Amino acid sequence: MDLTFTDAEDGFRAEARSWLEANVPAKPLPSGDTAEGFARHLDWERSLFEARWSVVSWPERYGGRDASLWEWLVFEEEYSRVGAPQRVTQNGIFLLAPTVFEFGTPEQQDRILPRMAAAEDLWCQGWSEPDAGSDLAGIKSRAVRDEAAGGWRVTGQKTWTTRGAFCTHLFGLFRTDPDAERHRGMSYLLIPLKAEGVTVRGVGRLDGDEGFAEVFFEDVFVPDADVLGGVNEGWGVAMATTSSERGLTLRSPGRFTAACDRLVDLCHRQGAVASDPRLRDDVAQAWMDAEAYRLFTLRDITDMVEGRSLGARSSLNKVWWSELDVRLHEAALELLGPLAELDGDAPAAIDGGAWMKGYQFSLSGPIYAGTNEIQRNVIAERLLGLPRK
Amino acid sequence: MRFAFTDDQLLFRDTVRDLLDKECQPEHVRFAWVDGDGRLPQLWQSLGEMGVLGVQAPDAHGGLGLSELDLVLLLEETGRAGLPDPIVETAAVAVPLLAEVAPPELQAAWLPGLVGGGSLVTTQLGGPLVACADTADLVLAVRAEQVVAVPRAALRLERQPSVDGSRRLFRVDWQDDDAVVLAAGSVAADSRDRAHDRGAVATAAQLLGLGARMLDMTVDYVQERRQFGVPIGSFQAVKHHLADAMLQLEFARPVVYAAAWALATGDPDASRAASHAKAAASDAARFVGRQALQCHGAIGYTVEYDLHLYLKRAWALSATWGDAAFHRRRVAEFVLGPPDLPDRPSRSEEIHHG
Structure with missing residues (x-):
């Protein structure tokens, strides 16, 4: 060591x-x-x-x-x-890119990755549908074979697509074999949002930003060259992406250790409040939880470098970082007391209202990337070996 | 950067686990509850022969000359097995403390017996009470800002029964004339603090093992126990209790290992790391114990079933060598600086003098 x-x-x-x-x-x-x-x-x-x-x-x-x-x-x-x-650019560079490196053809890699790195193509994620959230394998958006044109025709709807209103491309799961067992008949498609038949509608989020979008597809043509991984093998490809999303590539520990440093700084600036033993405990606990995440990921990276697979362990990461982020911001709001509610535009707001903004964002953590209830099922079934039914 | 143990460290761990699987089963722990001195002398001898007790002792006195990092996984195993003997006080605290502060002739007199398992040294450094003071040859303590060694013959003992019937705790007293002074002044203060950090990390390692033991027992039980025609482990409420238990345990684990590394390498943040480790492991083991009991239901609430042996040990160890509240405040002092309360003594003063 x-x-x-x-x-x-x-x-x-x-x-x-x-x-x-x-x-x-x-x-x-x-x-x-x-x-x-x-x-x-x-x-x-x-x-x-x-x-x-x-x-x-x-x-x-x-x-x-x-x-x-x-x-x-x-x-x-x-x-x-x-x-x-x-x-x-995170959903492209941290989520799609690892999947392209793993499953993409050389032609796809050469075509997709440089433009992604340069922020010329901006990728959003098309997973959830109105009737398929936690039950991702229940998606209904369909891609029907168009043999003559050499591709697929997509019809359906995706939702909760982060920054969908501003991005240029979408990667997502679509049903290519309606008769197959539900985990088997899906393919992972790459679709430009300017393609004919795509409509994007922004949706206001809890925190006031227009960060969400609904994306509608009406007979949208997707050429074979834009299927990532094999036809009907989309579930396995998508699981590689969710592993990145839950694990450390999306939420590196520096994000939380830096937030804790700012929390400690806030604690000092709030002066007398720093002598409240319970607030001190809360700040110390947040600091320890972030440090524990950092140390946990050092072990993850060691395992990755030495060729040991993390597998379902990324579900442990996801529950931990998302719940520590909430507690960290709760501690900050308590330090701010009556000023916590102020919007960034308020002259008296501390740190430009960033803590309340961050708190609202932190509350999405236990929901996105697979709800923490789903993660706990994964931990119980795949890491502890409890029966699925 | 490499956050993993060596093959040798893992092999040593496996060897100790095999020994404990055979010699420290639940019935052995139960024997310690009813036996007079609460010890397993044959197993202790085997641990000595295997080198476990002398991991941190110098080669010259029969030890392995290794570090906290080589000991931490072995201590975790002793926690998993519920080993009743005071291995934290002996192997993790007394051995390196004596090697640090005892004069050469006393090291030569005491360490070989201690390392081999023939004699026992315990400490009054993890709190006011002393484990196994009745069977120890020597007690190491701090009094009047000196590190002292007191032979058993000089001790007055008052038994203090614990919720964990396999622990033998005593309040001890002695005449100053009967104690050998090993260190004084700033040397004593430094070695006391280092000993406390070592005891905290070692106990944290045992708590990890206890937590893993209770979680494993419960995972087995909820797959066997059927209600409504199915294993109760198939219910989401039960799954989430155990997923939460695993989370607490798995995020305490690297903290404890990193603290052992920090002590072994003399890292400047070692005391902060030690307190983080003990706080996290104490909270985790207590939490895992609650989930384990809840998922067992009434059978877990009996003394006939084995869970209580490990549950009660976890309660005892989570409170000794500084409880989670003490160590969390100590982390807060490192991270935030001292609290703004001039009329209140710091917790580290409380634990050593209170």
Whole structure:
């Protein structure tokens, strides 16, 4: 066991830190889940790409740095530490990309990945449907074979599509064999949102941003070249994506350790409140929970580097980070007391209202990426071996 | 960076687990409840021969010359088995403390017997009470800012029965003239704090093992026990109780291992890591115990069934060497600085002098 970074990794950290400190916008950008904010975030994404920081762990030929998983972790720590903007490209680079690396043909990789890295194509996720949320295998949107045209014709509806109103492309699951057992007849399709027959409607979220969208498909043509993985093998491909979503690639520990550092700073700024033993306990507990997540992921990465599969363990990660994020923000709201409710526009708001905004976002964590009830079922059935029925 | 144990460390763990599976079964733990001195002398001898007691002792005195990191998995196994003997006080605390502060002639006199399992040293460093003071040859303690060793003959003992019937706890007293002073001043304070950190991490490791034991028992039970025509483990309410138990345990585990690494390498944050480990493991073991009892139902609430042996040990160990509240406040002091309450002594003063 060695819990220290190498000199080379420290050098990588110093390089990342100095670039981020020089380039991160001094004033926080408006939320990336609004039309105006999304455009500002794209400028940021493109400057990240130009300096080759947008996808550090990818091969150089796709715009990355061939960084190791440890270096990726270091970059994520530094990124969160300086409070750099949210990654509006995350569903592409953190969720779709690992799946393209694993299942994509060389032609698909060469076509999709460079444009994703450069934030030219912006990907959103098409999983949930009005009648298929936790029961993802219950999706009904259909893709019917069009042999003459060499592809599929898609009809149906996806919903709760994050930043769907601002993105250019969607990846999702569609039923390609209506007669097969329900986990077997699905395929993983890649669809440009400007394709004929696609309609996108934004939906306002609890936190006030227009971050959600409904996406309607009416006889939309998808060529064979845009099926990722085999036809009717979409469930297995999608499970690879959900493993990334639940696990550490979407929510690296730096995000929470940095939030805890800011919580500690808030605790000091709130002065006398810092002497309340219960609030001190809550802050300490949040700090410990974030540190536990960091240490847990060090073990995850060790296992990945040494070729041991994480499997269903990503469900443990997902419950932990999502619930610690809620508790962390609850502690912050208690420190703020009567000022906690203030919106970012309020002159008296502390930290631009970021804690209430963050609290509202944290409450989505136990819901998205598979509800925590589903994760607990996975933990019980696949890690503890309890019977499914 | 590598957060994993070596093959040798894992093999040592497996060997100790095999021994304990044979020699420390529930009936052995039950024997310790009713036996006079609450110990398993043959097993203790075997642990000595296997090198477990002397992991942290110098080679010159029969030890392995290894570190907290080599001991932590073995302690976890002793927790899983519910080993009644005071292995934390002996192997994890007394051995490295004596190696640090005892003069060479006393090390030569005491360590070989201790490492081999022929003699026993316990401590009054994890709280006011002393485990196995009646069968120990020596008690290590702190009095008047000195680290002292008191021979058993000089001790006045008052038995303090525990909820865990396999523990033998005593309040102890002695005349200062009968104690050997091992360290004084800042050396004593430093070695006391280090001993407390070691005891906390070692106990945290045992709590991980106890938690795993209770979770394993419960996972087996809910698959056998049928109600409404199906195993109760197929009910979502039961699944979620046990998923929550696993979560608490699995996120305490790397914290405990990292704390052992921090102690072994002299990391500057080792005390913070030790307190984090004990807080997390204490909370986790108590929580797993509650879920285990609930999922067993009434059978778990009997003394005929084995669960109570491990449940009560978990209660005892979660409170000794500093409970979760104590260690959480200590983490808060590291992370936030001292509280703004000048008229109140800090908790670390309370535990050592209160």
